[in-house]
Structures are given as C-alpha cells and as structure tokens.
Amino acid sequence: MLNRYARAFFTRVITPFAVLLLRLRVSPDAVTLVGTAGVIGGALAFYPRGEFFWGTVVITLFVFSDLVDGTMARQSGLSSRWGAFLDSTLDRLADAAVFAGIALWFAGRGDDLLLCGIAIFCLASGQVVSYTKARGESIGLPVRVNGLVERAERLTITLVLTGLSGFTIFGVPHIDILLPIALWVVAVGSLVTLIQRVVTVRREAAEADAAASATDRGDKPDGTASPGGTAERTPGSREA
Numbered sequence: 001m002l003n004r005y006a007r008a009f010f011t012r013v014i015t016p017f018a019v020l021l022l023r024l025r026v027s028p029d030a031v032t033l034v035g036t037a038g039v040i041g042g043a044l045a046f047y048p049r050g051e052f053f054w055g056t057v058v059i060t061l062f063v064f065s066d067l068v069d070g071t072m073a074r075q076s077g078l079s080s081r082w083g084a085f086l087d088s089t090l091d092r093l094a095d096a097a098v099f100a101g102i103a104l105w106f107a108g109r110g111d112d113l114l115l116c117g118i119a120i121f122c123l124a125s126g127q128v129v130s131y132t133k134a135r136g137e138s139i140g141l142p143v144r145v146n147g148l149v150e151r152a153e154r155l156t157i158t159l160v161l162t163g164l165s166g167f168t169i170f171g172v173p174h175i176d177i178l179l180p181i182a183l184w185v186v187a188v189g190s191l192v193t194l195i196q197r198v199v200t201v202r203r204e205a206a207e208a209d210a211a212a213s214a215t216d217r218g219d220k221p222d223g224t225a226s227p228g229g230t231a232e233r234t235p236g237s238r239e240a
Contacts, residue, residue: 011071014064018071028069028078032087035065039094047101050109052179053166056159059098063155066091088134092127095151098158099123102183118183125190126154132197141208145200149189157189158182 021031039062046055069087073079099122106116129147136143149157161182167175 011067014068015071015075018068018075021068022072022076026072028072028076028083029086031065031069031072032083032090035062035069036090036094038062038065040097043094043097043101044104047098047162048104048108050105051166051169052162053169055101056163056166060159060163063094063159088130091151092130095126095154096123098155099126102158102162102179115180115183118180118187122154122158122183122186122190125187125194126151129190129194129197132194132201136197136201136204139205141201141204143197143201143204145196147193147196149186149193154186154190157186 039059042055042058042062046052046058066087069083073083099119103116103119103123106112106119110116129149130151133143161178165176165179165182
C-alpha cells in the first residue's frame with residue numbers, strides 16, 4: 001500500500017541527488033551495495049546492544065538508497081534484469097539484518113525469549129511473503145494481490161516504532177513498549193499477507209489449469225467442444 005504513494009513522493013525528492021551521483025559516475029549497483037551494507041551494519045552494530053534510536057537513524061539513512069539506485073537506473077537508461085535481481089536479493093538481506101538485530105537484543109540483554117521468537121518469525125515471514133509472489137510469477141501467474149503488510153509497511157512500522165522506543169535514552173518513560181507493539185503488528189500483518197498471497201496463487205493456478213485443460217480438449221470459451229475437438233487424452237499424456 002505504501003509503495004504506491006510514498007515511493008512516488010520520495011522519488012521526486014531524491015531525483016536531484018540521483019542525478020548528481022550519475023554525474024559523478026557512480027553506478028546504481030554501487031549505491032545498492034553500499035546501501036545494503038549500511039543497513040546491515042547499522043542493524044547488527046546498534047540493535048543487539050539496545051541502541052535503537054541511533055541504530056534506526058543509521059538504517060534509515062541507508063534505506064533510501066533503495067529509491068536512489070532505482071531512480072539512477074531510470075535516469076541513465078541503465079535499468080536491467082541484473083540490477084532488479086541484485087536489488088531484490090540484497091533487500092532480503094537488509095530486512096533480515098533488521099529483525100536479526102532485534103532478535104539478538106531480546107535473546108541477550110533484552111531477556112525476552114517470546115519477543116525474540118516473534119522477531120525471528122517477522123524475519124522468516126517477510127522472506128516467505130516475498131517468495132510467494134516471486135514464485136507465483138515465475139510459474140506464469142499474475143499474483144494480483146498487494147497484501148496487508150508488504151515490505152514498505154514492514155520497514156516503516158518496524159523502524160518508526162523501534163526508533164521511538166529508543167527515546168528511553170532521552171528519559172522518556174515507558175516508550176520502550178513500542179518495540180514489542182511493532183513486532184506483534186508486523187508478525188500478524190505478515191501472516192495475513194502470506195495467507196492472502198497463498199489464496200490468490202491457489203485461485204489463479206486453478207483458473208490457469210482449467211483454461212489449459214479446456215484448450216487441450218479443444219473446448220470453446222462457453223464450455224462446448226469445438227468441431228474436431230476431443231476430450232480424450234492421447235496415450236502417454238499426463239496431467240500437470
């Protein structure tokens with residue numbers, strides 16, 4: 001949901017910066033790599049120590065590279081399948097690092113194994129949510145569903161509430177409760193999104209299989225058999 005609105009706004013904001021980097025002969029792939037390294041470094045250096053405010057500041061600065069590299073590719077005409085593959089792959093690593101850092105905090109000094117487990121669930125479910133769409137599209141299905149909580153929502157909810165929970169260093173009382181809230185919201189939202197995508201893929205797969213079966217039999221769109229068509233399978237054929 002946020003992808004459709006926030007991305008368009010921030011793209012307009014960062015376009016001048018993207019143009020500047022292109023003039024300096026910086027490649028989109030380089031921005032992707034540096035951005036991912038920054039997110040991973042920020043998450044694993046700050047979050048396991050409970051430094052949620054400064055960790056979120058560092059992560060947020062590098063998260064915007066995900067928009068910068070795409071804008072650079074479009075501005076320069078360098079958009080490619082490799083760039084899209086690299087960007088998507090490194091996004092998964094960056095997302096995993098964020099939740100891994102939080103899980104390490106609760107497994108250690110945070111001393112809450114339940115929230116550690118929820119953070120791990122957020123990590124795993126986020127990867128699977130992305131996989132379901134990619135896998136569905138790879139077998140020729142459109143996967144026409146956005147879902148309740150996609151990557152933009154997961155990152156926004158997690159980073160905003162985690163960063164605010166770090167205001168304990170400024171003496172704000174009880175604000176650390178926002179981090180558990182973020183984890184529960186993302187966990188439930190990711191589960192709902194996963195179910196939405198699985199149901200959509202199942203429905204689209206059934207429709208595609210039915211259409212393919214009708215074509216094999218030579219049926220017309222209204223379900224009647226075409227002249228010369230046959231409902232029998234030839235020897236040796238098998239169902240998909």
